Amino acid sequence: MSDEAPLEQLLYISTVSPSQSVNLSHILAAARRNNQANDITGMLLFNGKRFLQVLEGPADAVAATYNRISQDPRHRGQVVLSRKSVSQREFGEWSMAYRDGHTAPGDALYETICAKVAEAHPNLRVEVLAFARNI
Numbered sequence: 001m002s003d004e005a006p007l008e009q010l011l012y013i014s015t016v017s018p019s020q021s022v023n024l025s026h027i028l029a030a031a032r033r034n035n036q037a038n039d040i041t042g043m044l045l046f047n048g049k050r051f052l053q054v055l056e057g058p059a060d061a062v063a064a065t066y067n068r069i070s071q072d073p074r075h076r077g078q079v080v081l082s083r084k085s086v087s088q089r090e091f092g093e094w095s096m097a098y099r100d101g102h103t104a105p106g107d108a109l110y111e112t113i114c115a116k117v118a119e120a121h122p123n124l125r126v127e128v129l130a131f132a133r134n135i
């Protein structure tokens with residue numbers, strides 16, 4: 001993986017489309033295949049209702065990937081919670097790590113995400129807290 005291009009990290013939240021039956025293994029298979037080809041790494045959480053995803057990689061690849069994902073009819077209501085340049089990857093070993101999204105305060109990953117959101121957009125922390133409570 002190239003560490004020379006400027007890296008961008010994007011964090012968004014979305015809601016599963018009610019009309020769609022979501023097959024997570026299909027989403028993850030496409031994500032891992034494409035992300036590996038596009039030098040994207042990251043993480044996906046799903047709690048049965050909402051997705052929270054981190055994408056990181058070269059800025060143009062992150063933009064193209066997010067653009068494709070945001071048009072996917074399997075989810076809707078995407079809100080970008082944080083988008084920033086980073087000096088190194090946080091999920092460098094994962095083309096797309098997956099975690100069941102039933103996180104809670106005290107959970108290390110949940111706390112990491114809260115901290116990330118608090119830094120960038122304090123007003124949007126409520127979105128992440130709602131996610132954790134499965135609202």
Ligand SMILES: Cc1cc2nc3c(=O)[nH]c(=O)nc-3n(C[C@H](O)[C@H](O)[C@H](O)COP(=O)(O)O)c2cc1C
Nearest residue numbers: 027030031034035051053065068069072074075096
């Ligand atoms: C919640 C969610 C997360 C996704 N994450 C990724 C991803 O990280 N990378 C990716 O290429 N596609 C991702 N997808 C799938 C894309 O929307 C799209 O279906 C796929 O990139 C098309 O690839 P294909 O033409 O190779 O089938 C995601 C879809 C959803 C609903």
